[in-house]
Amino acid sequence: MQLEDMKIFVATVDARSFTAAANRLQLSKQFVSRRVAALEESLGARLLVRNTRKLAVTDLGYEFHERARRILTEVSDAEQAMSAQRAEPRGLLRVSVPMSFGMIHLSPLVAEFLRAHPDVRFDMQLSDRVADVVGEGFDMAVRIGTLADSTLVAQKLAEVRLVACCSPGYKRRRRAPATPADLERHACLLYGEEGRSGWEFIVDGAREMFDVRGPLRANNGEVIRDAAIAGLGIARLPEFIVADALASGKLVEVLEDFSRSSFTVYAVYPQHRQSSVTIRAFTQFLRERLAKTLGA
Secondary structure (H helix, E strand, O other), X not given: OOHHHHHHHHHHHHHOOHHHHHHHHOOOHHHHHHHHHHHHHHHOOOOEEXXXXXXXXXXXXXXXXXXXXXXXXXXXXXXXXXXXXXXXOOEEEEEEEOHHHHHHHHHHHHHHHHHHOOOEEEEEEEOOOXXXXXXXXXXXXXXXXXXXXXXOEEEEEEEEEEEEEEOHHHHHHHOOOOOHHHHHHOOEEEEOOOEOOEEEEEEOOEEEEEOOOOOEEEOOHHHHHHHHHOOOOEEEEEHHXXXXXXXXXXXEEXXXXXXXXXXXXXXXXXXXXXXXXXXXXXXXXXXXXXXXXXXX
């Protein structure tokens, strides 16, 4: 049994597909299928059940998957420990990143980090879906906003100011809200989970929540931004998503005197990856660079 076959099997189970695993590993689907079959033959056990519609994992397959994941983690930790002796980041880093934030802020930073550390390879997945870091085999993720309770280690990277804004046409047509309480008479465009319990503003020095509702909710900030530009209502978005639209006049800020809220940007990773030189180096790199562009 080869260690590489074990890696291919774990990737296949995580992806629930030979094709997806092959894409993730940058191998051919046929090669992945052959190596899993060879692994089954060497173990003398059926790990996967294949049919034309889906890939199912047997009970033995699940048991082997968990054992194999632990072994691969130990091997990776051993490699990282050796790397730590040289204090040089190296190896593959799988990272989950929010779509808009990744495109605007992390894309140039990843390129800069790779130029400085040529022994590092990135597998960067951009999605506004909250990935299961451990279950999907990510080394770390970038998260924005309130973190759910979990066993993941969280490191603060930066703060992102929230901006309430609308199009000039909407402002003329509906009149800008003078206070957050006026939002109940406005169409509000809701970004992700933010807004289900209301929008928070500062009134007379105290934080208050105000009910909001409107014609659109989306888990992508650019969709909400474009709807605001089209005059559909008031949006409340991270500043990096609306900065260009505000600068060009396509959007105008409202409730400036009450909007001092912000999102926190975090790097999160499994506890067993705390010793990773590459994760520590990339996290510190992001903290330093984002402090310059977003503020600490």
